[in-house]
Amino acid sequence: MPKKATQRANALSKIQAHLLKTGLAATGVRQLAAAAGISDRMLLYYFDDKTDVLEAALSGISANVIMTLSTAVPPDRRMSASELIEMAANLTRGEAMGAEMRLFVECVAAAARQEKPYEMIAKQIMEGFLIWIDAHLDIDDVAERKATAAMLLALIDGIALLEICTDQVRGNMAVEAAVKLLD
Amino acid sequence: MPKKATQRANALSKIQAHLLKTGLAATGVRQLAAAAGISDRMLLYYFDDKTDVLEAALSGISANVIMTLSTAVPPDRRMSASELIEMAANLTRGEAMGAEMRLFVECVAAAARQEKPYEMIAKQIMEGFLIWIDAHLDIDDVAERKATAAMLLALIDGIALLEICTDQVRGNMAVEAAVKLLD
DNA sequence: CCAACTTTGTAGCAGTTGCTACACATATAC
DNA sequence: GTATATGTGTAGCAACTGCTACAAAGTTGG
Secondary structure (H helix, E strand, O other), rough: OOHHHHHHHHHHHHHHHHHHHHHHHHOOOHHHHHHHHOOHHHHHHHOOOHHHHHHHHHHHHHHHHHHHHHHHOOOOEEEOOOHHHHHHHHHHOOOOHHHHHHHHHHHHHHHHHOOOOHHHHHHHHHHHHHHHHHHHHHOHHHHEEEEEEEHHHHHHHHHHHHHHOHHHHHHHHHHHHHHHOOO | HHHHHHHHHHHHHHHHHHHHHHHOOOHHHHHHHHHHHHOOOHHHHHHOOOOHHHHHHHHHHHHHHHHHHHHHHHOOEOHHHHHHHHHHHHHHHOOHHHEEEEEEEEHHHHOOOOOOOOHHHHHHHHHHHHHHHHHHOOOOOOOHHHHHHHHHHHHHHHHHHHHHHHHHHHHHHHHHHHHHHHO
């Protein structure tokens, strides 16, 4: 059996934990290797290069995010925009996905400057989220549902941004205002 | 007369243009100096260090953003949330502030990892925006107005994020849905 | 005109970056 | 058992980072 593959997987999960905890601040090969508990030499033995590491780690996290979303709500469950925003806010702002959202914002920023592999990852999470919202929105008209989904996603992402810059209080206010308005 | 001060100011404006065009991707001292058309040696003669350069440049841009906002709408003009979101979206997504918003997102991401001086700048812009929204919202109840302002700001920022990751079409959809909903 | 001060170029340091060459070990294949 | 593939440590390279020492040139006040 290929020892390489299992050790690669092992390193990967440690690196994902590291990224979720510290964000994209420490993404040097030596720092990633240290987080995985191995030498940089071995990190680059398990992976092609730095981009390969980050791509694997982040797309794994992205998959987890989608997974978390889809297991949190039964696939056939539909709800109003008001209910949905409340549920989404609870998920994204709580322990379930708080770290992921922060990391996601950093990916989007890196995507803004066309850095690899962040562009792809940011898009992936964004699209996954959009599909999830769309699937659970209780709106028949397709165009209206898609537009509402885009708006709700913007709202969720914006609240994450708001909380990074200010505090959770302001986030609460925004969520409550949105729930009340949409109700 | 202090030649240093004027040349510092000159370098600063060129660096601001550079940042607005290329984002935070090229913020090395040599690259900033090149953007200003001077040697890195001189850049660090006009400024204390790299942080000093970025702080001066970004806080200047931040001031411009606030200025743009306040000159775009007469100070005593109040409007509904619907009108306001439409106006804000026009400003932030158009030529007036598009580049600034992208840069702002990058600052927030850098702020998320507590990098200097981005934390301060991101907060500055966010607060300025919040004040502007609050001042023009036609809602009497203070708590409700503050909550609505937070929500609208989240919406605007979220739309910026959405457009970075996907496209302007999705941004349009989100804006239209928001305007219709708030109306 | 000379001394003091401001401005500028050349060169480079010490640290980090992503990555690799080389050597050696261990395991597997025949 | 010998050859081939897989794994791992040591060392280091070339490019880059922010920053600075040194020296020379220009500018100014007396």
